[in-house]
Amino acid sequence: MEFVSPEGLRLDGRRPRELRRINCQLDVLSNADGSAIFEMGNTKVLAAVFGPHAVTRRSELREEGALVVCEYSMAAFSTGERRRRGKGDRRSTELSMVIRNTLEQAVITELLPRSQIDVYVQVLQADGGTRCAAINAAVLALAAAGVPLRDLVCGCAAGYLDGTPLLDLNYTEDAGGGPDLCVALAPRLDSLYLVQMDNRLPVDTFQAVMELAREGCRTISGVMRQALLEHTQRLAVARGITAAV
Amino acid sequence: MSAADAQGVCVGDRLGTTDTYAAGEGVFVRDGFVIASVVGFKRVEVPAAAGELPQKPTLHVASRDTLPLVPKPGDIVTVKISRVAQTAAHALIMCVGRQALSTEFKGVIRQQDVRSTEIDRVVIYDCFRPGDIVRAEVVSLGDARSYYLSTAKNELGVVYAKSATAGAAMVPTSWVTMQCPDTQAVEKRKVAKLESLVSA
Numbered sequence: 001m002e003f004v005s006p007e008g009l010r011l012d013g014r015r016p017r018e019l020r021r022i023n024c025q026l027d028v029l030s031n032a033d034g035s036a037i038f039e040m041g042n043t044k045v046l047a048a049v050f051g052p053h054a055v056t057r058r059s060e061l062r063e064e065g066a067l068v069v070c071e072y073s074m075a076a077f078s079t080g081e082r083r084r085r086g087k088g089d090r091r092s093t094e095l096s097m098v099i100r101n102t103l104e105q106a107v108i109t110e111l112l113p114r115s116q117i118d119v120y121v122q123v124l125q126a127d128g129g130t131r132c133a134a135i136n137a138a139v140l141a142l143a144a145a146g147v148p149l150r151d152l153v154c155g156c157a158a159g160y161l162d163g164t165p166l167l168d169l170n171y172t173e174d175a176g177g178g179p180d181l182c183v184a185l186a187p188r189l190d191s192l193y194l195v196q197m198d199n200r201l202p203v204d205t206f207q208a209v210m211e212l213a214r215e216g217c218r219t220i221s222g223v224m225r226q227a228l229l230e231h232t233q234r235l236a237v238a239r240g241i242t243a244a245v
Numbered sequence: 246m247s248a249a250d251a252q253g254v255c256v257g258d259r260l261g262t263t264d265t266y267a268a269g270e271g272v273f274v275r276d277g278f279v280i281a282s283v284v285g286f287k288r289v290e291v292p293a294a295a296g297e298l299p300q301k302p303t304l305h306v307a308s309r310d311t312l313p314l315v316p317k318p319g320d321i322v323t324v325k326i327s328r329v330a331q332t333a334a335h336a337l338i339m340c341v342g343r344q345a346l347s348t349e350f351k352g353v354i355r356q357q358d359v360r361s362t363e364i365d366r367v368v369i370y371d372c373f374r375p376g377d378i379v380r381a382e383v384v385s386l387g388d389a390r391s392y393y394l395s396t397a398k399n400e401l402g403v404v405y406a407k408s409a410t411a412g413a414a415m416v417p418t419s420w421v422t423m424q425c426p427d428t429q430a431v432e433k434r435k436v437a438k439l440e441s442l443v444s445a
Contacts, residue, residue: 033347042359053348058389108282109275114386115315143256148271148282151257163293188257215423225255228284232253 034145065109271306
């Protein structure tokens with residue numbers, strides 16, 4: 001199967017360095033302190049943030065900062081084949097931990113000692129890049145909840161198929177057997193919060209793929225920033241804080 | 246609000262340098278820049294020219310609700326007494342300063358923190374009862390279970406209590422007693438001395 005045609009088009013008609021279409025919706029749940037739906041192409045992820053509130057398990061209480069708790073799960077209808085997954089399955093536990101580690105570095109935890117922030121991430125539709133979409137949805141939900149963040153952290157994945165670095169793989173490209181590099185970047189601080197890769201890559205190709213993924217992160221960060229500012233502006237107008245521009 | 250302020254700022258935006266501004270709420274300082282940590286609108290607070298030294302204006306970012314709040318030592322909090330024991334009164338912290346909390350934190354007023362005089366002869370049941378609303382000060386972050394609170398000042402103590410018999414809101418009559426308006430029964434409490442209650 002060829003993933004990049006001789007004209008340079010991928011299976012879904014994108015160019016190798018092109019992202020899928022991104023859509024952000026904020027404050028989609030009324031009972032959560034902050035919530036967001038992040039769509040990247042067909043991948044659709046819902047994140048809900050509750051907190052900061054008092055720690056539920058005393059043994060895990062942290063004196064120096066907030067405790068970030070994350071739960072990642074996939075809806076049974078999210079994949080092509082409807083399958084009921086338990087919350088305890090290996091992939092969900094691993095991704096919960098990965099997302100939690102990324103978010104803990106992004107949140108300024110020192111400002112909220114002895115408290116707990118719950119982040120729930122639910123994949124509604126999976127088409128490749130779910131862990132990156134999960135990080136993006138969670139960061140949007142945290143910003144919507146007013147939790148102080150160091151930077152607008154974004155996640156993006158890149159791969160290498162048919163001799164070309166490809167940005168933002170969908171499920172078919174992901175399943176093609178090539179390497180899949182997932183990166184979470186804080187764009188203003190220019191520091192990486194997560195680097196994960198499946199399969200193998202020669203080192204020089206790795207540099208090219210890594211740079212492509214970082215570029216993707218910066219672009220997504222711009223889109224998320226725009227969505228947050230528009231949403232805040234709409235809220236401010238609705239509450240009469242500012243006049244409609 | 247000026248056109249520039251109506252724009253709104255996002256997490257990670259550089260708002261100014263530390264030479265021009267002092268950092269307020271919703272921002273943090275890094276590499277000499279003041280950077281926003283929440284999404285909201287920029288607000289600059291110019292300090293009143295009271296002192297001799299010219300103060301730098303403070304830069305805040307007001308997010309749509311105020312920042313998530315956690316009690317700190319020194320905060321004046323409003324608590325509701327949940328349980329009264331021999332040596333302590335357990336309470337739920339409901340407001341910090343003037344802001345209500347979305348979730349309750351647990352606090353405890355120990356026998357030695359109830360008042361500043363004769364602290365070893367305090368009878369907790371004569372100071373607080375379950376259901377009383379008390380204004381207290383956070384002394385420390387406490388132990389794993391609750392914050393340590395203190396009412397050892399004149400302006401701290403019970404601000405609202407219902408009488409045991411009639412259930413009506415009681416009127417404070419001294420710093421240790423409150424009276425029910427319906428039954429005229431007098432009950433003991435450690436009453437807060439609020440400015441509105443001080444007679445001329």
